[in-house]
Amino acid sequence: MKAVYIEAHGGPEALTYGDRPEPQVQAGEVKIKIKATALNRLDLYTREGGRGLNREFPPPLILGGDCAGEIVEVGEGVAGHKPGDRVVVNPKLTCMQCAQCLAGQDDQCQAARFLGSAIDGSYAEYISIPGINAHKLVDSVSFEQAAAAPTTYLPVWNMLARRMQLKPWQTVLVLSASAGVGTAAIQMAKDVIGAKVIATTSSAEKAAKATALGADVVINYKEEDIRERVREITGGAGVDCVVDHVGADFFAPAFASLRPGGRYGICGATTGLRTELHLGLLFSQQKEIYGTFMGSKEDMREIVEMLNRGAVKPVVDRTFPLAEAAVAHEAMAATSFFGKLILTQE
Template sequence: MDGRGGPEVLRHGEIAEPAVGPGEVRVRVRAVALNHLDLWVRKGVAGPKLALPHILGSDVAGVVEAVGPGVQGVAPGEAVVVNPGVSCGHCERCLSGQDNLCPEYQILGEHRWGGYAELVVVPAANVLPKPQNLGFAEAAAIPLAFLTAWQMVVDKLQVRPGEDVLVMAAGSGVSVAAIQIAKLYGARVIAAAGSEEKLEKARDLGADEGVNYSRPDWFKEVRRLTGGKGADAVVDHTGAAYWEGVIKATAWGGRISLVGASSGYEALTPLSHIFYRQLTIFGSTMASKSRLYPILRWVAQGRLKPVLGSLLPLARAAEGHRLLEERQVFGKVVLEV
């Protein structure tokens, strides 16, 4: 990426091979998945002061090519999944298992060079063995989306068996993961999306009900499906356009976990609904690195699965950005390297 703007600022070219330092590993990238974060960085909404050129890409699967001094437990030739959250590793937050609250926290592809490349260098703590039942493209579709969804569903919302969970923007990578994780924890899932096609795919993935939020007063349908109660917990990253409806779709005493604002940051919040109906709103970003361990175990057992919406070569990254921006895919857009 050599500028800020539309997909046309993405360039395919040659750069120097990155050096591997103490405690680091160099991974030969086999696949890298796209996220909306890539779009925000490209536009300058996220990381507006980043030096250019910059390499995007948070979600990487590949093969360890080299290890730096002091690295143990990882060897060249191993197939790995890269955890995109990088932290200092020694502060109070990191040592308490809250490394995504580290003052020095960075996300691969946002704050440091990422995986739209043949090689990427990361701390050794950020690589885990690739599940043997997955190809590289499927493995690349896991980290950021599933980590984000796991923290929302499990750590923040603490979803329990029998609860009604509303998952907004059901076709996105995070929501595809959230649907599966909520079902894993015994919830009844109501998927919300802007097209019947995406809702049908969400049902195929395990969602129990579907609501089309392109319709007026869509939140009333959520309440109807829950016997007038509303959703006990909500996974949301849709932003200003749907925020008021999300609040009205939530049950008394319900919880909302918010991880993004795709349609805009300036939202109207009817405060009476928050205090009178005793709602709880959780902000959420990524998850502790430790959470990738149970996620990959469930993936290896076939209980969680990545969903590929489109597979393209790295040289067509701009096309991948357009697909994501125009919401033309259900699941992840992945680039093969």
């Protein structure tokens, strides 16, 4: 089958479009003909081999995790799926046997593996994955939109609903609205929870898109001071919650924008992994910090319910043919997009 894979770590030129063996369906698995796969920062980090993602070659590794497509074959012992079903894939595979998995907290499984990072992924014609990681889509959800959902919506839903428990009468600050996580956070905070949303972004064009998506106020961080603007907007009080997926560059002003007792959620650190925390302000103002990494299988089930009912509509910026994965990687590195970049196949 055709696939995009790496045989060594490197830049976009390390991506090869060529032939790899077609996966054979195992017991408990479903084989899927992939129609759309979404790019994530993890794909770039895996390609580069930084951030603890160095690996041995050979064998080559097919990149990609978030995907959607049609089931073509069902393995022994799989219930609830049949050939022809349109599905979206949860790219995090968990053991379903450890204490965390048995407690329904499989987002904390220590044996978890990611498609396209630990094992072959979705930049390919076919993939074979555990049946419990495939979720049925209604016809009104496009493969492109479905593929855009898992890695952006899972940490956001885990963070906003489960860990921080954002309420409809509260205000949330969403950092960097234009990234996939930013767009997901605006939609879930506004359309599902009903909270007031303050978003940050870097241009008037992106600010207009964030407003169209549901942000009540948008701060252009290139021209305005985040902390000062949040103080003005909230009448001096500060926000109840922060959604951070960018890390080092914005942590200080965002943490200072929280009201006493506020909750700070972080699910990514694209601008840098290290920062300083003022411990006195943490305890004297009784602030809370939550780290979230993807979500549980129940979070994924709830997200697919939202998708299927049209409660959230993932934002797709652009699509590229699978063979042009390297061009898509360059576009992601340039951060000149609003929403998700998607690789598509016939």
